[in-house]
Amino acid sequence: MSAAVKNPFEHIVEPLDPKDPKQQFFNLSKLGDPRYDRLPFSIRVLLESAVRNCDEFLVKRSDVESILNWKQTQFQTVEVPFRPARVILQDFTGVPAVVDFAAMRDAVMKLGGDPEKINPVCPADLVIDHSIQVDFNRKSDSLQKNQDLEFDRNKERFHETIRCELCVKVKVHRAPSGVGGIEAEAVMLGQPISMVLPEVVGYKVHGAADKFITSTDIVLTVTKHLRQVGVVGKFVEFFGPGVAQLSIADRATIANMCPEYGATAAFFPVDDVSLQYLEQTGREPEKLAYITQYLKAVAIFRDYNDVCQDPEFTQVVELDLSTVVPCCSGPKRPQDRIPVSDMKKDFEACLEAKQGFKGFQVAPQHHNATAPFQFNGKEYALSHGSVVIAAITSCTNTSNPSVMLGAGLLAKKAVECGLSVSVPQGDLIAAGVLSGNRNFEGRVHPNTRANYLASPPLVIAYALAGTVRIDFENEPIGNSEGKEVFLRDIWPTREEIQAVERMFVIPSMFKEVYEKIENVNERWNSLAAPSDKLYTWDPRSTYIKSPPFFDGLVSTCLSVGQPPPQLIQGNVGPFPACPGSTPGPPCGRTRPVLTPYPDYNSYGSRRGNDAVMARGTFANIRLFNKFLNKQAPQTVHLPTGETLDVFDAADRYQQSRIPLLVLAGKEYGSGSSRDWAAKGPFLLGIKAVLAESYERIHRSNLVGMGVIPLEYLPGDTADSLGLTGRERYSVVIPEPLTPRMVVDIKLDSGKTFQVRMRFDTDVELAYFRHGGILNYMIRKMSES
Incomplete structure (x- = not known):
């Protein structure tokens, strides 16, 4: 494209604040198009990207018109480009991406090109997480031992990863958006995502959740509902007064399950709760004011209680939060939601059902089979449904303070009542209960054939019960000094959790973590990394290899x-x-x-x-x-x-x-x-x-x-x-x-x-x- 070609929408560029003329933005309201105010907020984001990046080459004026005309074009298989402002790469996803970049540099060099062209032009963050495995537990030094062992186990991977990462100069930026997968690599190199302009399902949330309901219960309910609705290839945009009751962590948990209900995107427009979260996590007041001013100027700031802001959707479905009950999902897929009250009979039905997503095909005469064993000098017996893994895993759930605090309070109350976990192990249809978002067969552990997704508090509850074949409403979770203890006796209410959250989840905590995050781990900081243009492949490495x-x-x-x-x-x-x-x-x-x-x-x-x-x-x-x-x-x-x-x-x-x-x-x-x-x-x-x-x-x-x-x-x-x-x-x-x-x-x-x-x-x-x-x-x- 010729450098002389200008953005045809430059006439709507203006300063956000006349006193600061350098901070400019594309004021979409200056398009003067009445269709804009009826667009779903998620489509407005696509429109803003198209207007800002319009160069009549990769992004054309006709693309802008197609997005503005979404009410008609959503049904016409119209292709539009989207250039995200940022790419977020998680550890396991990011490592092969930077390895691919290193290999691409070699390939460009062989074809006579400049290898430094293979360098991210879109800001990107590589987040190293999902790493710590639990080899030690129940001791005060368990965390340090696990960290030391994890670093020894993964030192070569960390070293090779950081060398690859610096070779391609992955940048750090804080703009709001994210994509993943192979397409993300092309996006990082400046290639727009090509997508068919989607239908947008409006998901209206109203009512109030019961005081014992967690965000996990809500997300598993939403996941099953949207699977039934059918949203593959569509956007889902949440609206309605019930959304205002959901915390940012609640919304993140729901959005994180997006691949499991098949939507292209799950979108919560920014509102006051979003800004409160930014304030809570230590953002500067000046930056918050700037963000608020911008979002309101381009009409993508949302008041969920204002029905006049509700846009037009392709289809509207509703959820009354008062109908949500405690639930799990499984035993093999995240969309197979089960109310906790039905878990016992559902698992027993799965035992006999034909081999499949909801069946294990165990003959009726073997349903009550047991396998005795000893542990720490005590006799135990494993049976079908025994919980052998109960894990609060590294996932969106664990970045949600409310459910993590709820799990801690539940465990605290259980200890005060004298309860403890079971410790079965063996080779029957044993169960795993985890707070992740995926439970496909073989993913948790090869020997746990039944795996259920649950909120962190329910993970603790099933660990205490030792089996999924329990009706928490009518059967005790355990006994303490001859007295039956039911789950309702130790389950923390939302009010209890919120009180602890207000006391401890405060801006200073986030600020302290952010300030020392780059220096907190001496072993990580001591890793050496070269500055070569091309990556030097180590033939001895078992972690990094030229693909x-x-x-x-x-x-x-x-x-x-x-x-x-x-x-x-x-x-x-x-x-x-x-x-x-x-x-x-x-x-x-x-x-x-x-x-x-x-x-x-x-x-x-x-x-x-x-x-x-x-x-x-x-x-x-x-x-x-x-x-x-x-x-x-x-x-x-x-x-x-x-x-x-x-x-x-x-x-x-x-x-x-x-x-x-x-x-x-x-x-x-x-x-x-x-x-x-x-x-x-x-x-x-x-x-x-x-x-x-x-x-x-x-x-x-x-x-x-x-x-x-x-x-x-x-x-x-x-x-x-x-x-x-x-x-x-x-x-x-x-x-x-x-x-x-x-x-x-x-x-x-x-x-x-x-x-x-x-x-x-x-x-x-x-x-x-x-x-x-x-x-x-x-x-x-x-x-x-």
């Missing part, structure tokens, strides 16, 4: 071929601890196993090493493969008929130059570990996926890796089409390519059927032609 994504990359765009994929059928798995039986040498084909099993750490901690992650793909022990008709991380190698670990079978196919295809069901890709759920299949030689439907982020990441997402036409499934998975598949991709086009699949049997190719925008088609979004960015940076 093969760009091997053989040439400067020209790819041509469209007709790959003849063959089947591996299964589901994308999460990242448990690296098992001792990991296929092949876990750190590369030519490297021996250098560490004993306890030091393998987890797949997630080694996601900077593609050799490890490829072996972790489809390695979930609960993976169900129809080839085998049982749960196992294995498949059949069709040429020989052997049953092999998925990695080993894929390796054989690649040696024979046979590309692979996955046949899948609904919501393919649901779970965590977003980028590697797509990178792993790419490394296994998978060229296409055929599914009934996709988890939204996973489909996007498949596109980003150059894997073709195919979708059955309405009414079709593998069963209805008579697919066994033993056929050979040829995907016929004609020219010209268009978004969401229907293509033919030919089988070696002579049968042909049609599917939809889920490249949803022209930009996604461009990524496909280049073999993925990262290849596209490398070529773009090399040319410039």
Whole structure:
């Protein structure tokens, strides 16, 4: 683009404060367009970004008009660009991103470009969290011991990570927005997100919650409700007087579950409660005044009690907070909400039900089976439903002071009543109860087949009960000096929690933490990092390895071929601890196993090493493969008929130059570990996926890796089409390519059927032609 091209909306730029002419903004109210005041607040954010970044190249005036005309264009599959103001990368997501950047620098250099072009132009934060594992507990020095062991266990990963991070100069900024996954890497390099202008579901919250209800109860209720409504690919915007009663931590907990109910975004417009939170966490009064002035000037400041501010939505659904009851979610999916009052009968129904999301298929005569054992000299018995893991995990729940204080108060009251936890362990359908946001099989622990999401106080409650087969309303949680103690006797009220919160969660606490955050850990600060333009790969590292994504990359765009994929059928798995039986040498084909099993750490901690992650793909022990008709991380190698670990079978196919295809069901890709759920299949030689439907982020990441997402036409499934998975598949991709086009699949049997190719925008088609979004960015940076 010529440097002479100016933003066509420069005429609405003005100072926020006439006394400070340098602080300027695009005053959207000066557009003089009556449609603006009826737009959902979330769409106004898209509009502001489009206006501010309009250059008639990546963002055009026509894009601004499309967003303004949202009332009509939301139904017309209109593609618009969005340039986030900031990228937030969590530890496990951020490590492979900076590794990719380092590898991209090498690739740009090989193509004759300037490697320093691969450098974030969008402000980014890399947050190192989700790290501390609990090896020591119940002692005053447990925290220090766990920290020391964690640093010893992860020192190489931390060292390599900080070297990669400094190599690409990740910046720090405090603008409000965030994206994740493979797309985030392109966003950091200046590429807008290409998205179809979405429908916006207005979620009206009203009424008042019972004094015993937690934010987790609310979020699990909302998650199940929105799953039933169907919000995949849509925005959800919360409004109504009930929102004003929710704290920022409550809202964050609800928004954090967004991937689990399938929405593209869960949006809470800024209001007075938001500003109070900023004040509580130590922001300067001048900055708060500036923020308030700006939000009100562009009409994106919300008063949830003012119905005159309610915009037009595609659809409105409602939640009366008074109907929310204490609940959990499980035993295998976050959307399967269960009122706590029904937990006992629901678990017992799951025991007998057919193997599936709500079934374990245990014969009735075995429902009361027990396994006796000794612990610390005492006799115990494990049974179905025994709680063997009760964990308040590192998640959005734990950044919510109210539920954490509630858990502490509940534990305090339990101790005062003389109660203690159970300590069962064994090999039945044991249960895990955790305060996280995902409970897919194998994610918590391989041996806990039933896993429930719950609020931190309920985690404590089930730990005390020792089983999920309890009706808290009618059965005691324990006994103290011969007296039955019920959960209601020790459950803290919202008033009790709020009193403690007002006393201790104060601005000075946040200010103290923020002031010393960069110097509090001497071992972290002592890590050395180089300043080289290119990353020096350490061949001895088992944590960081140059990925093969760009091997053989040439400067020209790819041509469209007709790959003849063959089947591996299964589901994308999460990242448990690296098992001792990991296929092949876990750190590369030519490297021996250098560490004993306890030091393998987890797949997630080694996601900077593609050799490890490829072996972790489809390695979930609960993976169900129809080839085998049982749960196992294995498949059949069709040429020989052997049953092999998925990695080993894929390796054989690649040696024979046979590309692979996955046949899948609904919501393919649901779970965590977003980028590697797509990178792993790419490394296994998978060229296409055929599914009934996709988890939204996973489909996007498949596109980003150059894997073709195919979708059955309405009414079709593998069963209805008579697919066994033993056929050979040829995907016929004609020219010209268009978004969401229907293509033919030919089988070696002579049968042909049609599917939809889920490249949803022209930009996604461009990524496909280049073999993925990262290849596209490398070529773009090399040319410039």
